[in-house]
Amino acid sequence: MGSVGRLFWMLTMVGLTIRVAAVFVLNDYRAPLTAEYGIVARNLVAGKGFTGGGWLGPEQPTALNVPLYPLFLAFWLWLPIPLPFLAVELAQALLSALMIYFIGKVATRVFNPGVGVISAALTTFYPPLLYFCKQISPAIMTAFFTTLVFHVIVLFFARPTGRRAALLGGIWGMGLLAEPILLTAVPGILLIYWLRQAPSERRRSALLLAGAVLLAMAMVSPWTVRNYLVFKRFVPLKTSFGLNFWMGNNPNATGFLYTMTGEPMQNTLPPEQVAYLSSLNEAERYAVLQRKAWEWIVAHPHRFLELTLRRIVYFWLISPTYQITDENIVEPRYFYFLRYIIQIPLLAVAFIGAIFAYRRHRTALLVSLWWLLAFTAPYMISVAGNTRYRLPVEPILLMLAAVACHAALAGKEHRWIPLQSS
Numbered sequence: 001m002g003s004v005g006r007l008f009w010m011l012t013m014v015g016l017t018i019r020v021a022a023v024f025v026l027n028d029y030r031a032p033l034t035a036e037y038g039i040v041a042r043n044l045v046a047g048k049g050f051t052g053g054g055w056l057g058p059e060q061p062t063a064l065n066v067p068l069y070p071l072f073l074a075f076w077l078w079l080p081i082p083l084p085f086l087a088v089e090l091a092q093a094l095l096s097a098l099m100i101y102f103i104g105k106v107a108t109r110v111f112n113p114g115v116g117v118i119s120a121a122l123t124t125f126y127p128p129l130l131y132f133c134k135q136i137s138p139a140i141m142t143a144f145f146t147t148l149v150f151h152v153i154v155l156f157f158a159r160p161t162g163r164r165a166a167l168l169g170g171i172w173g174m175g176l177l178a179e180p181i182l183l184t185a186v187p188g189i190l191l192i193y194w195l196r197q198a199p200s201e202r203r204r205s206a207l208l209l210a211g212a213v214l215l216a217m218a219m220v221s222p223w224t225v226r227n228y229l230v231f232k233r234f235v236p237l238k239t240s241f242g243l244n245f246w247m248g249n250n251p252n253a254t255g256f257l258y259t260m261t262g263e264p265m266q267n268t269l270p271p272e273q274v275a276y277l278s279s280l281n282e283a284e285r286y287a288v289l290q291r292k293a294w295e296w297i298v299a300h301p302h303r304f305l306e307l308t309l310r311r312i313v314y315f316w317l318i319s320p321t322y323q324i325t326d327e328n329i330v331e332p333r334y335f336y337f338l339r340y341i342i343q344i345p346l347l348a349v350a351f352i353g354a355i356f357a358y359r360r361h362r363t364a365l366l367v368s369l370w371w372l373l374a375f376t377a378p379y380m381i382s383v384a385g386n387t388r389y390r391l392p393v394e395p396i397l398l399m400l401a402a403v404a405c406h407a408a409l410a411g412k413e414h415r416w417i418p419l420q421s422s
Contacts (some may be wrong), residue, residue: 004113008104008120015100015124019093026134029086031184034136036064041073050226055243056266057285061230063239065283067223068177069138085136087386093133095144099395100124107399109154110358110364114410116174118396118402120191126398127342130389131335138178139388145175146392147184150371156212157193160205169212175221179392180237185374189367196363231283242286242293244382246305251294255310256319256385265287314384315376317343321385339387346397353403368396 005212023029034041037053050070052062076084076091100123108116123129132139152171156164175182188235194205227235246267247257254260258269269277278287297304316318322336357365375393 004108004116008101009115011120011124012097012100014098017181018097019130020090022130023086023089023093023134024280028114028134029089030082032085032134032136033107036062037070037073037136037138037380039176040065040070041077044070044074047382051280054282054285056206056269056274057280057282060282062282063223063227063231063235063241065138066177066180066238072141073136088136089134092140096129096133096140097325098182099129099144099147102147103395103398104152104201106147107402109158109397110274110367111361112406114406115402118405118409119399122402122405123395125236126394127338128387128394132388132391135388139391142179143395145171145178146182146185146375147395148182149175149186150395152185153186153189153193156208157197157205160201160208162208162211165208165212166215168209169215170219172212173216176216176220176237177223178340181375181378181392184295184377185371188374192367205231210394227283231281233283234284234288239283239286241378241382242288242290242352244378246286246289246293248311248382249297249304251296253303253307255307255314256321258321258385266346275420279299286364308380310380311380312376313382315379315390318387319385336387346394346401348403350400353400353405353407356403356407357400371396 036183039059040050043049043051050062050067051059052064054062054064072091073088076087079087100120103123104120106116107119119284129140129143132143149172152164152168156168170176172182172186190209194202194209197205224234224236224415227239231239247253248255250265250268252259252265252268253264257265259265266274277288280288318336318339322331322333352366354365357368372393375390379389
Protein backbone atom coordinates (compact mmCIF):
# COMPACT_ATOMS: atom_id res chain seq x y z
CA MET A 1 0.00 0.00 0.00
CA GLY A 2 1.42 3.40 -0.97
CA SER A 3 1.61 6.49 1.19
CA VAL A 4 -1.57 7.91 -0.37
CA GLY A 5 -3.46 4.71 0.45
CA ARG A 6 -2.26 4.84 4.05
CA LEU A 7 -3.38 8.46 4.26
CA PHE A 8 -6.85 7.46 3.02
CA TRP A 9 -7.12 4.82 5.75
CA MET A 10 -5.93 7.32 8.36
CA LEU A 11 -8.60 9.79 7.26
CA THR A 12 -11.13 6.96 7.33
CA MET A 13 -10.30 6.25 10.98
CA VAL A 14 -10.51 9.96 11.82
CA GLY A 15 -13.85 10.13 10.02
CA LEU A 16 -15.16 7.08 11.87
CA THR A 17 -14.22 8.62 15.22
CA ILE A 18 -16.02 11.85 14.35
CA ARG A 19 -19.11 9.99 13.13
CA VAL A 20 -19.34 7.79 16.20
CA ALA A 21 -19.03 10.87 18.38
CA ALA A 22 -21.78 12.57 16.35
CA VAL A 23 -24.12 9.62 16.93
CA PHE A 24 -23.74 9.98 20.69
CA VAL A 25 -23.87 13.78 20.70
CA LEU A 26 -27.04 13.90 18.57
CA ASN A 27 -28.53 11.27 20.91
CA ASP A 28 -31.36 10.08 18.66
CA TYR A 29 -31.04 6.31 19.08
CA ARG A 30 -33.48 5.47 21.87
CA ALA A 31 -36.78 6.02 20.05
CA PRO A 32 -36.02 7.54 16.64
CA LEU A 33 -38.52 8.10 13.85
CA THR A 34 -38.35 5.04 11.59
CA ALA A 35 -41.18 5.84 9.12
CA GLU A 36 -42.13 3.07 6.69
CA TYR A 37 -38.74 1.40 7.03
CA GLY A 38 -39.39 0.60 10.68
CA ILE A 39 -42.85 -0.76 9.91
CA VAL A 40 -41.50 -3.21 7.34
CA ALA A 41 -38.51 -4.15 9.51
CA ARG A 42 -40.74 -4.96 12.50
CA ASN A 43 -43.03 -7.02 10.29
CA LEU A 44 -40.03 -8.93 9.00
CA VAL A 45 -38.94 -9.67 12.55
CA ALA A 46 -42.49 -10.77 13.38
CA GLY A 47 -42.50 -13.20 10.45
CA LYS A 48 -44.98 -11.24 8.33
CA GLY A 49 -42.60 -10.70 5.42
CA PHE A 50 -42.33 -7.46 3.45
CA THR A 51 -45.59 -5.91 4.56
CA GLY A 52 -46.32 -2.35 5.56
CA GLY A 53 -48.88 0.40 5.69
CA GLY A 54 -48.69 1.78 2.18
CA TRP A 55 -49.82 5.25 1.18
CA LEU A 56 -53.57 5.34 0.45
CA GLY A 57 -54.09 1.73 1.41
CA PRO A 58 -54.12 -0.80 4.25
CA GLU A 59 -51.15 -2.75 5.57
CA GLN A 60 -50.34 -5.34 2.92
CA PRO A 61 -47.39 -6.76 0.94
CA THR A 62 -45.22 -3.86 -0.15
CA ALA A 63 -42.42 -2.91 -2.50
CA LEU A 64 -42.63 0.77 -1.69
CA ASN A 65 -38.89 0.59 -1.06
CA VAL A 66 -36.17 -1.78 -2.19
CA PRO A 67 -35.36 -4.49 0.36
CA LEU A 68 -31.76 -3.98 1.49
CA TYR A 69 -32.33 -1.23 4.06
CA PRO A 70 -35.42 -2.82 5.66
CA LEU A 71 -33.46 -6.11 5.90
CA PHE A 72 -30.51 -4.25 7.43
CA LEU A 73 -32.84 -2.60 9.96
CA ALA A 74 -34.65 -5.87 10.70
CA PHE A 75 -31.33 -7.61 11.43
CA TRP A 76 -30.51 -5.21 14.24
CA LEU A 77 -34.07 -5.28 15.59
CA TRP A 78 -33.96 -9.09 15.59
CA LEU A 79 -30.80 -9.24 17.70
CA PRO A 80 -31.45 -9.41 21.47
CA ILE A 81 -29.57 -6.21 22.27
CA PRO A 82 -30.80 -3.34 24.48
CA LEU A 83 -30.33 -0.44 22.04
CA PRO A 84 -30.82 -1.76 18.50
CA PHE A 85 -31.07 1.68 16.91
CA LEU A 86 -27.73 2.67 18.43
CA ALA A 87 -26.27 -0.35 16.63
CA VAL A 88 -27.96 0.77 13.41
CA GLU A 89 -26.53 4.27 13.69
CA LEU A 90 -23.04 3.02 14.53
CA ALA A 91 -23.16 0.68 11.52
CA GLN A 92 -24.20 3.65 9.37
CA ALA A 93 -21.29 5.62 10.83
CA LEU A 94 -18.96 2.85 9.63
CA LEU A 95 -20.44 2.91 6.11
CA SER A 96 -20.14 6.69 6.01
CA ALA A 97 -16.51 6.50 7.11
CA LEU A 98 -15.63 3.88 4.49
CA MET A 99 -16.84 6.33 1.85
CA ILE A 100 -13.77 8.43 2.66
CA TYR A 101 -11.45 5.71 1.41
CA PHE A 102 -13.43 4.90 -1.72
CA ILE A 103 -13.97 8.54 -2.71
CA GLY A 104 -10.25 9.14 -2.30
CA LYS A 105 -9.44 6.14 -4.51
CA VAL A 106 -11.91 7.18 -7.22
CA ALA A 107 -10.66 10.77 -7.31
CA THR A 108 -7.05 9.57 -7.44
CA ARG A 109 -7.72 7.37 -10.46
CA VAL A 110 -9.98 9.76 -12.33
CA PHE A 111 -7.94 12.90 -11.57
CA ASN A 112 -4.70 12.59 -9.60
CA PRO A 113 -3.44 11.81 -6.08
CA GLY A 114 -3.63 15.44 -4.97
CA VAL A 115 -7.31 15.66 -5.85
CA GLY A 116 -7.80 12.26 -4.21
CA VAL A 117 -6.35 13.45 -0.90
CA ILE A 118 -8.40 16.65 -0.90
CA SER A 119 -11.57 14.70 -1.81
CA ALA A 120 -10.99 12.28 1.06
CA ALA A 121 -10.32 15.15 3.47
CA LEU A 122 -13.50 16.98 2.43
CA THR A 123 -15.50 13.77 2.83
CA THR A 124 -14.01 13.19 6.29
CA PHE A 125 -15.47 16.41 7.65
CA TYR A 126 -18.50 16.92 5.38
CA PRO A 127 -21.35 17.65 7.86
CA PRO A 128 -24.24 15.84 6.09
CA LEU A 129 -22.24 12.60 6.04
CA LEU A 130 -21.88 12.98 9.80
CA TYR A 131 -25.44 14.07 10.50
CA PHE A 132 -27.29 11.43 8.48
CA CYS A 133 -25.59 8.62 10.40
CA LYS A 134 -28.18 9.22 13.11
CA GLN A 135 -31.20 9.12 10.80
CA ILE A 136 -33.13 5.88 10.39
CA SER A 137 -33.40 6.13 6.61
CA PRO A 138 -31.50 4.74 3.61
CA ALA A 139 -29.51 7.98 3.19
CA ILE A 140 -26.11 6.67 4.29
CA MET A 141 -26.60 3.22 2.75
CA THR A 142 -27.53 4.64 -0.65
CA ALA A 143 -24.61 7.08 -0.52
CA PHE A 144 -22.25 4.24 0.38
CA PHE A 145 -23.37 1.91 -2.40
CA THR A 146 -23.40 4.72 -4.95
CA THR A 147 -19.78 5.51 -4.08
CA LEU A 148 -18.79 1.83 -4.03
CA VAL A 149 -20.36 1.15 -7.43
CA PHE A 150 -18.55 4.16 -8.88
CA HIS A 151 -15.31 2.80 -7.42
CA VAL A 152 -15.66 -0.67 -8.95
CA ILE A 153 -16.54 0.82 -12.35
CA VAL A 154 -13.35 2.88 -12.35
CA LEU A 155 -11.42 -0.15 -11.08
CA PHE A 156 -12.75 -2.33 -13.90
CA PHE A 157 -11.84 0.09 -16.68
CA ALA A 158 -8.37 0.62 -15.23
CA ARG A 159 -7.68 -3.07 -15.98
CA PRO A 160 -10.63 -5.10 -17.32
CA THR A 161 -10.47 -8.67 -16.01
CA GLY A 162 -13.00 -11.40 -15.34
CA ARG A 163 -12.56 -11.02 -11.60
CA ARG A 164 -13.16 -7.28 -11.72
CA ALA A 165 -16.20 -7.80 -13.97
CA ALA A 166 -17.61 -10.23 -11.38
CA LEU A 167 -16.93 -7.69 -8.64
CA LEU A 168 -18.68 -4.99 -10.68
CA GLY A 169 -21.72 -7.19 -11.31
CA GLY A 170 -21.97 -8.26 -7.67
CA ILE A 171 -21.61 -4.76 -6.21
CA TRP A 172 -23.98 -3.28 -8.79
CA GLY A 173 -26.59 -5.97 -8.08
CA MET A 174 -26.41 -5.33 -4.34
CA GLY A 175 -26.44 -1.60 -4.98
CA LEU A 176 -29.66 -1.89 -6.99
CA LEU A 177 -31.32 -3.42 -3.92
CA ALA A 178 -30.32 -0.28 -2.01
CA GLU A 179 -30.65 2.47 -4.67
CA PRO A 180 -32.81 1.82 -7.77
CA ILE A 181 -31.46 4.87 -9.63
CA LEU A 182 -28.31 2.83 -10.24
CA LEU A 183 -30.37 0.95 -12.84
CA THR A 184 -30.07 3.94 -15.18
CA ALA A 185 -26.99 5.67 -13.78
CA VAL A 186 -24.56 2.79 -14.21
CA PRO A 187 -25.17 1.92 -17.90
CA GLY A 188 -24.46 5.51 -18.91
CA ILE A 189 -21.08 5.51 -17.19
CA LEU A 190 -20.21 2.08 -18.56
CA LEU A 191 -20.95 3.35 -22.07
CA ILE A 192 -18.86 6.50 -21.62
CA TYR A 193 -15.82 4.59 -20.41
CA TRP A 194 -16.29 1.79 -22.95
CA LEU A 195 -16.30 4.27 -25.83
CA ARG A 196 -13.14 5.82 -24.39
CA GLN A 197 -11.25 2.53 -24.77
CA ALA A 198 -9.14 1.68 -27.78
CA PRO A 199 -11.16 -0.17 -30.45
CA SER A 200 -9.02 -3.28 -29.96
CA GLU A 201 -10.04 -3.49 -26.29
CA ARG A 202 -13.76 -2.93 -26.71
CA ARG A 203 -14.79 -6.43 -27.77
CA ARG A 204 -13.26 -8.12 -24.74
CA SER A 205 -14.59 -5.43 -22.39
CA ALA A 206 -18.06 -5.77 -23.91
CA LEU A 207 -18.09 -9.51 -23.18
CA LEU A 208 -16.92 -8.94 -19.61
CA LEU A 209 -19.50 -6.20 -19.09
CA ALA A 210 -22.25 -8.46 -20.44
CA GLY A 211 -21.29 -10.96 -17.75
CA ALA A 212 -21.36 -8.22 -15.11
CA VAL A 213 -24.85 -7.15 -16.23
CA LEU A 214 -26.12 -10.74 -16.10
CA LEU A 215 -24.73 -11.20 -12.60
CA ALA A 216 -26.33 -7.96 -11.39
CA MET A 217 -29.69 -8.93 -12.88
CA ALA A 218 -29.43 -12.39 -11.32
CA MET A 219 -28.96 -10.82 -7.91
CA VAL A 220 -32.02 -8.62 -8.37
CA SER A 221 -34.25 -11.28 -9.95
CA PRO A 222 -35.49 -12.97 -6.72
CA TRP A 223 -36.93 -9.65 -5.59
CA THR A 224 -38.43 -8.98 -9.03
CA VAL A 225 -40.01 -12.44 -9.15
CA ARG A 226 -41.40 -11.93 -5.65
CA ASN A 227 -42.95 -8.65 -6.76
CA TYR A 228 -44.56 -10.28 -9.80
CA LEU A 229 -46.04 -13.05 -7.69
CA VAL A 230 -47.39 -10.55 -5.15
CA PHE A 231 -48.65 -7.80 -7.46
CA LYS A 232 -49.35 -9.76 -10.69
CA ARG A 233 -47.38 -7.20 -12.68
CA PHE A 234 -43.77 -6.45 -13.53
CA VAL A 235 -42.17 -4.40 -10.73
CA PRO A 236 -38.39 -4.69 -11.19
CA LEU A 237 -37.41 -2.88 -7.99
CA LYS A 238 -40.09 -0.78 -6.28
CA THR A 239 -43.57 0.65 -6.73
CA SER A 240 -43.18 4.16 -5.38
CA PHE A 241 -42.42 6.04 -8.61
CA GLY A 242 -46.09 6.18 -9.65
CA LEU A 243 -47.05 7.61 -6.26
CA ASN A 244 -44.28 10.22 -6.28
CA PHE A 245 -44.95 11.07 -9.93
CA TRP A 246 -48.59 11.83 -9.11
CA MET A 247 -47.64 13.83 -6.00
CA GLY A 248 -45.51 16.04 -8.18
CA ASN A 249 -47.97 16.37 -11.06
CA ASN A 250 -51.57 17.10 -10.14
CA PRO A 251 -53.77 20.19 -9.83
CA ASN A 252 -52.38 20.96 -6.34
CA ALA A 253 -48.74 20.09 -7.06
CA THR A 254 -46.00 22.23 -5.55
CA GLY A 255 -42.86 20.19 -6.29
CA PHE A 256 -42.75 18.69 -2.81
CA LEU A 257 -45.03 16.49 -0.68
CA TYR A 258 -47.49 19.14 0.53
CA THR A 259 -49.79 21.76 -0.90
CA MET A 260 -48.96 25.42 -0.38
CA THR A 261 -51.32 25.44 2.61
CA GLY A 262 -49.47 22.56 4.29
CA GLU A 263 -51.98 19.84 3.43
CA PRO A 264 -50.49 16.40 2.69
CA MET A 265 -50.87 15.85 -1.05
CA GLN A 266 -52.79 12.59 -0.69
CA ASN A 267 -55.50 14.44 1.28
CA THR A 268 -56.46 16.32 -1.89
CA LEU A 269 -57.99 13.20 -3.45
CA PRO A 270 -61.80 12.86 -3.26
CA PRO A 271 -62.99 10.24 -0.73
CA GLU A 272 -64.47 8.00 -3.43
CA GLN A 273 -61.09 7.87 -5.23
CA VAL A 274 -59.31 7.05 -1.99
CA ALA A 275 -61.76 4.21 -1.36
CA TYR A 276 -61.18 2.84 -4.87
CA LEU A 277 -57.40 3.11 -4.60
CA SER A 278 -57.34 1.38 -1.21
CA SER A 279 -59.13 -1.61 -2.75
CA LEU A 280 -56.20 -2.21 -5.12
CA ASN A 281 -52.85 -3.75 -4.36
CA GLU A 282 -49.92 -1.37 -4.01
CA ALA A 283 -48.59 -1.69 -7.56
CA GLU A 284 -52.05 -1.29 -9.12
CA ARG A 285 -52.79 1.71 -6.90
CA TYR A 286 -49.69 3.63 -7.88
CA ALA A 287 -50.08 2.68 -11.55
CA VAL A 288 -53.51 4.37 -11.48
CA LEU A 289 -51.99 7.48 -9.93
CA GLN A 290 -49.21 7.49 -12.53
CA ARG A 291 -51.78 7.46 -15.34
CA LYS A 292 -53.61 10.36 -13.69
CA ALA A 293 -50.34 12.29 -13.52
CA TRP A 294 -49.62 11.74 -17.22
CA GLU A 295 -53.13 12.92 -18.13
CA TRP A 296 -52.59 16.08 -16.09
CA ILE A 297 -49.18 16.73 -17.70
CA VAL A 298 -50.62 16.40 -21.21
CA ALA A 299 -53.32 18.92 -20.31
CA HIS A 300 -50.91 21.31 -18.50
CA PRO A 301 -47.46 21.13 -20.17
CA HIS A 302 -46.42 24.65 -19.18
CA ARG A 303 -47.25 24.02 -15.54
CA PHE A 304 -45.25 20.78 -15.68
CA LEU A 305 -42.23 22.68 -17.01
CA GLU A 306 -42.54 25.28 -14.26
CA LEU A 307 -42.74 22.57 -11.58
CA THR A 308 -39.77 20.76 -13.10
CA LEU A 309 -37.60 23.89 -12.83
CA ARG A 310 -38.75 24.36 -9.24
CA ARG A 311 -37.93 20.77 -8.35
CA ILE A 312 -34.40 21.10 -9.71
CA VAL A 313 -33.86 24.10 -7.43
CA TYR A 314 -35.44 22.27 -4.46
CA PHE A 315 -33.28 19.22 -5.09
CA TRP A 316 -29.98 21.06 -5.26
CA LEU A 317 -30.71 23.68 -2.62
CA ILE A 318 -33.49 22.74 -0.22
CA SER A 319 -37.22 22.10 -0.37
CA PRO A 320 -39.44 24.73 1.31
CA THR A 321 -41.41 21.94 3.00
CA TYR A 322 -40.19 22.95 6.45
CA GLN A 323 -41.53 26.48 5.91
CA ILE A 324 -45.00 25.19 4.97
CA THR A 325 -45.77 22.53 7.57
CA ASP A 326 -44.48 20.97 10.77
CA GLU A 327 -45.82 17.53 9.84
CA ASN A 328 -43.01 15.00 9.40
CA ILE A 329 -40.44 17.74 9.96
CA VAL A 330 -38.42 15.92 12.58
CA GLU A 331 -35.11 17.72 12.18
CA PRO A 332 -34.46 20.97 14.07
CA ARG A 333 -35.05 23.98 11.90
CA TYR A 334 -31.44 25.07 12.08
CA PHE A 335 -30.61 21.90 10.14
CA TYR A 336 -32.30 23.29 7.02
CA PHE A 337 -30.53 26.63 7.26
CA LEU A 338 -27.17 24.91 7.74
CA ARG A 339 -27.84 22.85 4.61
CA TYR A 340 -28.30 26.10 2.69
CA ILE A 341 -25.03 27.47 4.09
CA ILE A 342 -23.16 24.29 3.14
CA GLN A 343 -24.77 23.58 -0.21
CA ILE A 344 -24.42 26.94 -1.93
CA PRO A 345 -20.62 27.26 -1.49
CA LEU A 346 -20.18 23.58 -2.39
CA LEU A 347 -22.08 24.06 -5.65
CA ALA A 348 -20.09 27.20 -6.46
CA VAL A 349 -16.69 25.60 -5.84
CA ALA A 350 -17.73 22.40 -7.65
CA PHE A 351 -18.71 24.53 -10.66
CA ILE A 352 -15.24 26.07 -10.69
CA GLY A 353 -13.77 22.58 -10.49
CA ALA A 354 -15.93 21.53 -13.43
CA ILE A 355 -14.38 24.34 -15.49
CA PHE A 356 -10.90 22.96 -14.80
CA ALA A 357 -12.16 19.46 -15.62
CA TYR A 358 -13.55 20.68 -18.93
CA ARG A 359 -10.21 22.15 -19.88
CA ARG A 360 -8.08 19.19 -18.86
CA HIS A 361 -10.10 16.00 -18.50
CA ARG A 362 -13.41 16.04 -20.31
CA THR A 363 -14.11 12.33 -19.86
CA ALA A 364 -14.03 12.75 -16.08
CA LEU A 365 -16.35 15.73 -16.35
CA LEU A 366 -18.74 13.88 -18.67
CA VAL A 367 -18.91 10.96 -16.26
CA SER A 368 -19.54 13.33 -13.35
CA LEU A 369 -22.27 15.23 -15.19
CA TRP A 370 -24.01 12.01 -16.22
CA TRP A 371 -23.95 10.77 -12.62
CA LEU A 372 -25.43 14.06 -11.39
CA LEU A 373 -28.10 14.07 -14.12
CA ALA A 374 -29.08 10.44 -13.58
CA PHE A 375 -29.74 11.06 -9.89
CA THR A 376 -31.48 14.39 -10.45
CA ALA A 377 -33.87 13.25 -13.18
CA PRO A 378 -36.32 11.12 -11.11
CA TYR A 379 -36.80 13.95 -8.63
CA MET A 380 -37.06 16.76 -11.15
CA ILE A 381 -40.14 15.10 -12.66
CA SER A 382 -41.75 13.90 -9.41
CA VAL A 383 -41.11 15.39 -5.95
CA ALA A 384 -38.00 16.81 -4.31
CA GLY A 385 -39.13 16.92 -0.71
CA ASN A 386 -36.27 15.48 1.37
CA THR A 387 -32.70 16.68 1.70
CA ARG A 388 -31.45 13.08 1.92
CA TYR A 389 -32.39 12.44 -1.72
CA ARG A 390 -29.24 14.13 -3.03
CA LEU A 391 -26.79 12.66 -0.53
CA PRO A 392 -25.77 9.76 -2.85
CA VAL A 393 -24.40 12.18 -5.47
CA GLU A 394 -22.85 14.79 -3.23
CA PRO A 395 -19.52 12.88 -3.38
CA ILE A 396 -19.34 13.98 -7.03
CA LEU A 397 -19.63 17.59 -5.90
CA LEU A 398 -16.94 16.99 -3.27
CA MET A 399 -14.58 15.61 -5.93
CA LEU A 400 -15.20 18.51 -8.30
CA ALA A 401 -14.70 20.93 -5.42
CA ALA A 402 -11.43 19.13 -4.67
CA VAL A 403 -10.32 19.78 -8.27
CA ALA A 404 -10.81 23.51 -7.71
CA CYS A 405 -9.05 23.39 -4.33
CA HIS A 406 -6.10 21.49 -5.79
CA ALA A 407 -5.75 23.98 -8.62
CA ALA A 408 -5.84 26.87 -6.16
CA LEU A 409 -3.26 25.24 -3.89
CA ALA A 410 -1.00 24.43 -6.82
CA GLY A 411 -1.15 28.01 -7.99
CA LYS A 412 -1.13 26.92 -11.58
CA GLU A 413 -3.21 24.97 -14.07
CA HIS A 414 -4.13 21.49 -12.90
CA ARG A 415 -2.07 18.60 -14.31
CA TRP A 416 -4.26 15.60 -15.11
CA ILE A 417 -3.46 11.92 -15.43
CA PRO A 418 -5.52 9.22 -17.13
CA LEU A 419 -6.93 6.11 -15.53
CA GLN A 420 -4.08 3.96 -14.28
CA SER A 421 -3.70 0.25 -13.81
CA SER A 422 -3.35 -1.27 -10.38
